[in-house]
Amino acid sequence: MSWHEAFSDRYGAWAADMTADIPFHVGLARETDRPIVQLAVGTGRVAIPVALATGRPVIGLGASPGMLRQARAHAAEAGVALTLIEGDMRVLAMGERAALVYCPFRALLHLRTWADRRRVCERVAASLRPGGRFAATKNE
Numbered sequence: 001m002s003w004h005e006a007f008s009d010r011y012g013a014w015a016a017d018m019t020a021d022i023p024f025h026v027g028l029a030r031e032t033d034r035p036i037v038q039l040a041v042g043t044g045r046v047a048i049p050v051a052l053a054t055g056r057p058v059i060g061l062g063a064s065p066g067m068l069r070q071a072r073a074h075a076a077e078a079g080v081a082l083t084l085i086e087g088d089m090r091v092l093a094m095g096e097r098a099a100l101v102y103c104p105f106r107a108l109l110h111l112r113t114w115a116d117r118r119r120v121c122e123r124v125a126a127s128l129r130p131g132g133r134f135a136a137t138k139n140e
């Protein structure tokens with residue numbers, strides 16, 4: 001079991017006060033058209049406020065089934081449209097090219113090697129429409 005799956009039940013409480021990065025992602029989403037994609041969606045900590053604030057659906061990709069279950073429940077409670085997909089960002093593939101892909105809280109560092117991180121960047125580049133944006137952010 002991955003550490004994020006093992007941590008999935010506690011992540012929501014642990015990250016409850018971590019909100020400082022949300023306005024930045026909301027701002028990015030407001031500046032773009034859709035589709036909007038979040039890599040490493042976790043429990044929806046960022047994706048749900050982004051969808052609420054912009055009224056735009058967000059596609060969230062995550063590798064932890066436990067966190068995805070929570071994201072589904074939180075999105076339903078908030079009444080927002082999240083499309084949640086269990087998968088590996090290293091093999092990201094979009095049917096329709098995205099206008100914005102973002103990856104909060106330095107989640108690229110969950111990948112062990114620079115080759116893996118580079119693969120994600122290549123997949124993101126292939127998944128963005130011309131002029132589309134990619135943001136990989138910290139939480140400070």
Ligand SMILES: C[S@@+](CC[C@H](N)C(=O)[O-])C[C@H]1O[C@@H](n2cnc3c(N)ncnc32)[C@H](O)[C@@H]1O
Nearest residue numbers: 004040041042045062063064088089104105110
């Ligand atoms: C600590 S949580 C952070 C969630 C979210 N980024 C946030 O800021 O609240 C880590 C997330 O990274 C995801 N993750 C780790 N490795 C991944 C991979 N290779 N592909 C997709 N998601 C991955 C986990 O499934 C989990 O959703």
